[in-house]
Amino acid sequence: LSEKLQATLDDVRQRGTLTESDVNAAMREIRLALLEADVNFKVVKSFTNTVKERCLGADVLGQLNPGQQVVGIVHEELVSLLGGESIELEFSPRPPTVILMSGLQGSGKTTAVAKLAKHLKEEKGSSVALAACDVQRPAAVEQLRLVGEQAGATVYDRGTELPAVDVARWALDQAKQDGKDVLIVDTAGRLHVDAELMAELVAIRDAVRPQTVLLTVDAMTGQDAVNVAEQFSAAAGFDGVVMSKLDGDARGGAALSVKAVTGKPILFASTGEKLGDFQVFHPDRMAQRILGMGDVLSLVESAQRQFDEKDAKDLERKFRRNEFTLEDFLKQMKMIRRMGPLSKVLGMLPGVGAQLDGANIDDREMDRVEAIILSMTVKERRSPELIKGSRRLRIAKGSGTSVQQVNQLVKNFQQMRKVMKQMTKGGMRDMAGLMGQ
Ligand code: GDP
Ligand code: MG
Numbered sequence: 001l002s003e004k005l006q007a008t009l010d011d012v013r014q015r016g017t018l019t020e021s022d023v024n025a026a027m028r029e030i031r032l033a034l035l036e037a038d039v040n041f042k043v044v045k046s047f048t049n050t051v052k053e054r055c056l057g058a059d060v061l062g063q064l065n066p067g068q069q070v071v072g073i074v075h076e077e078l079v080s081l082l083g084g085e086s087i088e089l090e091f092s093p094r095p096p097t098v099i100l101m102s103g104l105q106g107s108g109k110t111t112a113v114a115k116l117a118k119h120l121k122e123e124k125g126s127s128v129a130l131a132a133c134d135v136q137r138p139a140a141v142e143q144l145r146l147v148g149e150q151a152g153a154t155v156y157d158r159g160t161e162l163p164a165v166d167v168a169r170w171a172l173d174q175a176k177q178d179g180k181d182v183l184i185v186d187t188a189g190r191l192h193v194d195a196e197l198m199a200e201l202v203a204i205r206d207a208v209r210p211q212t213v214l215l216t217v218d219a220m221t222g223q224d225a226v227n228v229a230e231q232f233s234a235a236a237g238f239d240g241v242v243m244s245k246l247d248g249d250a251r252g253g254a255a256l257s258v259k260a261v262t263g264k265p266i267l268f269a270s271t272g273e274k275l276g277d278f279q280v281f282h283p284d285r286m287a288q289r290i291l292g293m294g295d296v297l298s299l300v301e302s303a304q305r306q307f308d309e310k311d312a313k314d315l316e317r318k319f320r321r322n323e324f325t326l327e328d329f330l331k332q333m334k335m336i337r338r339m340g341p342l343s344k345v346l347g348m349l350p351g352v353g354a355q356l357d358g359a360n361i362d363d364r365e366m367d368r369v370e371a372i373i374l375s376m377t378v379k380e381r382r383s384p385e386l387i388k389g390s391r392r393l394r395i396a397k398g399s400g401t402s403v404q405q406v407n408q409l410v411k412n413f414q415q416m417r418k419v420m421k422q423m424t425k426g427g428m429r430d431m432a433g434l435m436g437q
Helices: 002-014 020-036 041-057 066-081 109-124 138-151 164-177 195-208 223-235 253-262 283-291 296-306 309-321 326-338 342-348 352-356 363-374 378-382 389-399 403-422 427-436
Strands: 097-102 128-133 154-156 182-187 212-218 240-244 266-270 278-280
Touching: 020 041, 020 066, 041 066, 041 253, 066 253, 066 283, 097 109, 097 195, 109 128, 109 138, 109 182, 109 212, 109 240, 109 266, 109 278, 128 138, 128 164, 138 154, 154 164, 164 182, 164 195, 182 195, 195 223, 212 223, 212 253, 212 266, 223 253, 240 253, 253 266, 309 326, 326 363, 326 378, 363 389, 363 403, 389 403
Parallel strands: 097 182, 097 212, 128 154, 128 182, 212 240, 240 266
Antiparallel strands: 266 278
């Protein structure tokens, strides 16, 4: 998903102005990219419609940085599609809180049970017990014992001697007796959803009355994951999803569709074979990952905070008329610096983040640039072509730099001004490039 979508968004982002047909073309690409990522087609359709309406409605067209705003809207809508805010597990006022784990065979249930136990132990300080209710195979019980121990949880198991429902009931009694905060019930899965599996799950659910029923969904199965979720939803019901194996596949189509199709949020992300590879699911981080870009939202937000619209318009006019001076530049630079350290600001620019890896971005460089400009007279700042000979020496002395460095700055500035005049788009990046020299 990422590459294709990123190419599309990069293209949109580069545009100085956008027309409705640009927006349409971008939506077409986004639609294709999402379908290719195995996102449910109904979800894709409503998603692109919403984004398009917002783009056209938000008066994005003809504005200074319409492309960036479109990208911001795509990101926001992705986050909302993924569930908006992170959601917390509910705890019972009368412990133990019971969590029932359901899912197909191999989806990662048992692994998720142990990971969740470790997570609750570490994050909430809960005492956690696990109930071994996958009694289909002795190996399943053995597996839970092993990972449960690694997670520091007590495992209640009766081997495979009792029916799953009885084990569940017994384990709940044990947990009460032992004063456990949380009991997580591991269950059997099948390769496909069938009546027997659902009957067993419903029986266990009714026996232990869980606070939360979780469904583990294998992210690598794409569209199939959505079908499975729908079937579980209809037959036994669930409250939230553990999206497993998110490390395996970058497509993320399953994650995108599950919330939209079932209405149930993704609570946790399972991202590897180790017990620590488990996180609270953050829709905004997932959206970023899907978009394969830097933290666009933060950038748009801090940019919006720093530049008010009038400033932006003034700036654009100055660029166009070649009236942009070192004084303006200083002002802009200060504004950008208020957004954070340069490496962080640049890192937030889409497509720049990766290129910055290992690059040596030095904020002291910016201090120097600032010092040089501050050592100039207002007249010099407005007409940098005046800066020659003795003026140059004075500025270098005043700013504690060398004549070469002053020269370089003036040259870069004039170069930038030329480029800016031609295209106001991507202005900030060019300016940042100059500052980094
Ligand atoms: P269950 O049958 O639903 O209980 O599934 P298991 O928990 O036994 O997991 C099935 C396989 O998937 C095991 O080999 C796990 O190690 C693997 N697995 C589970 N979760 C993840 C994950 O998040 N990432 C990766 N790479 N493998 C996982
Ligand atoms: Mg299992």
